[in-house]
Amino acid sequence: MKFDNGKVKDVQIAYIGGGSMYWAKNLIADLALDDQLSGTVRLYDLNYAKAKSNEKLGNSVSDYAEAKSKWTYKAYETIKEALTGADFVFISILPGTFNEMYSDVHEPEKYGVYQSVGDTVGPGGLVRALRTIPMYVEFAQAIERYAPDAWVFNYTNPMTLCTRTLYEVFPKIKAFGCCHEVFGTQGLLARMLGDLEGIEGVHRSEIKVNVLGINHFTWLDHATYQGTNLFPLYRQFVEKYYEEGYENKKDAWVTNTYTAANRIKFDLFKRYGLIAAAGDRHLAEFMPPWYLKDQDTIRKWKFSITTVQSRMDKHVETEQWYNKLISGEEKLPLKHSGEEEVRQLKGLIGIEEFVTNVNLPNTGQMKGVPMGAVVETNAVFSSDSLRPVIAGELPVEVNNLVLHHILNQETTLKAALSKDKHLAFLAFVNDPLVRIDRDRAEELFHNMLTNTKNYLPGWRL
Template identity: 25%
Template sequence: MRLALLGGGGFRVPLVYGALLGDRAEGRVTEVVLYDVDAGRLAAVARVLADQAAGVPDAPAVRVTTDLDEALRGADFVFSAIRVGGLAGRAADERIALAEGVLGQETVGAGGIAYGLRTVPVAVEIARRTARLAPDAWVINFTNPAGLVTEAMAAVLGDRVIGICDSPVGLGRRVARVLGADPGSAFADYAGLNHLGWLRGLRVGGRDVLPGLLADPALLGSFEEGRLFGPEWLRSLGAIPNEYLHYYYFNRETVAAYRSAERTRGAFLHEQQDRFYAAMGRPGGAPALETWDRTRAEREATYMAHNREASGAGERDAADLEESGGYERVALALMRAVARDERATLILNVRNRGTLPSLDDEAVVEVPCLVDANGAHPVSVSPLTGHAAALVGAVKAVEREVLAAAESGDRERAVSAFALHPLVDSVTVARRLVDAYTAAHPGLAYLRR
């Protein structure tokens, strides 16, 4: 089975390959084609993968290409993990937003809108070429903003594109662990959009054990989300939010922490990865896998550091660092379920199909799905209510403005996307953001007055 990995020069690709190396079952991936626009980054990642494969019998063969069509032809699965504009673009997104006093995170608020506006046209073109060159392939979308990009690609590929994220998996795992339950057998009643969802229940043997956690302040304060949001707020919500909701519930504190920081997350990663790729490009350079693993450990330890600083949450748990990543395991489980009809229940980004009554059928939502040879099928969950339903509706309306702007090139639809977002809420600021982002990113030149 052949896997095409778009964005194959990306830093987290070895996580995916490591998961593939551990799959020894019949029907596994035997060939990986890495595609990227940057040949130097491809060569660097190929070095790391070669070190990973050393001594592993029948390791999946790896080849690299800068030709998208070549990568897609003959693919059974396509992983889309592109970053339009690179980390330099992410750093610019953050800097421009913070200059206006609003959040610039890559998937949330102004930064997420800017990233979506320049990514959607590229993702749609990938979907069209996949439909033409690999019509039977399943596309698994890693590209952020994952829900928005998946919805854009679904307009071309329908249900053959599925979005994944490791945040809900990590949340469910942490809650199950603190309650002494097996994460693999517990059912998470989770719903929302990508990076905007809530765990409302955790069923173990048919019994919801989440109320017991919410009633115990000591337990609530013993894991990542409890420290991040505070036990009192979690009890008020009656649910455990996805960690990215910290940007909403503690927006002022987080923006203040970002603005006072020496550098933003994007700037840190840009600098860090530049060092890594430079080291990989030097003749007789550093040992590839060891250098990558050391760089990855630093990256994971500093994840959401500004949020933890703003909330006083402290350092990440050692268990979370040891189990970092996660999206590659979700992707492997998804591939197994589809390719071998090994049924699995996974939290995925798929078309709504009536799962959340407040949204239309075509809206991509993040909910538990039953996955089999026919794809991912959302399962019934309790409906979103109150502020959660309102917030999801507001953010989905923003996503639809982004999609409309990307399709039409209408600059005013882009302004609307920024202005309507709860973390921007100013038409004046929205216009200045569109001006600044179009000046910074050549990929937004398609927006016209």
């Protein structure tokens, strides 16, 4: 990297999963809209043709009149080429195909087990982890070999186990997991200020929060706006909207399966007195089947199962639009994605120091959970440094819920690394959503592993 009058040039970013039609375009736009950084994005993907497409798209965007910086995009056929010389590494992949995802989400429904997302916990999250962990073992080994000093940004789910695997394989890696779910809750609190206090135009970054928990099961025990404690106001907000829910657009959850009315978030506040800082679709999967008992219960809580068919339909639409971008028939709109990767880059480079939530191994920032377990808390970004902020400890009744999943994820990691089917099954039946008898659970587990066997090399199924 080269520093020149407050600008940093020749930043080298390796992007594993660089053939993406989704996150890649957000990254391309975010980088183009910043005027302090420039350099090269080195794209690596198992589908080299897709990486070449993003090379073309990224280079075309750099020529847009409204682009504030020029980045060079280059596709590489090997991970070695992409990583060698990289200052930063981004990992954002889809572990498997829609066939495996369909099994993750919908095979359990045959046994009365429902999941709204199926990518973090629950039977689907566990099986997804089993096929993702071997990939992350290879990524960690490659990073240790070719870019040991690079900072690694992980965006793939299951976030906790992907990040945990990187550290298990390469303990000295400088990696962290990035998720925007807390941002959404800060945004909700900003809208609450408008609704109850008439304070409009508050940006979510103005809501200061203390974050504790694990990815997609994060909690806030402190939230302020300009020094004012927001918990009393949130209690009023919950009482006002508990039954009908609160959305940007009324009943959006009915037609958009990626949204919810926040009723689960409100219910968890009434139960535990803390603000659950993730979307309802994720929160529901960490609890017993209070919210996912059956389709009627799901509708009652005003959220939906994000079906794999809906994802496939979205994929077709995205691919059609993406092809128009690649051909030049349409231009990529340059707008900020809402992610923080550019600001995080600047923090680690030393341009600015700031605090945000990330997923890191526990070195004492969160009490009441094992050291080394990956937790989500705030951390300080500064020059070549990421320092966790002491977050404290969750109340026992909430910590028990979080700890249950941490220990289960540790069992899942051990099972994946040792290819131990029995150990994986013990984690499977220990998930709060798997409330079926053992024989049926064994049958479901066997079916799900069989459906994802192409991604389980060396397993005896």
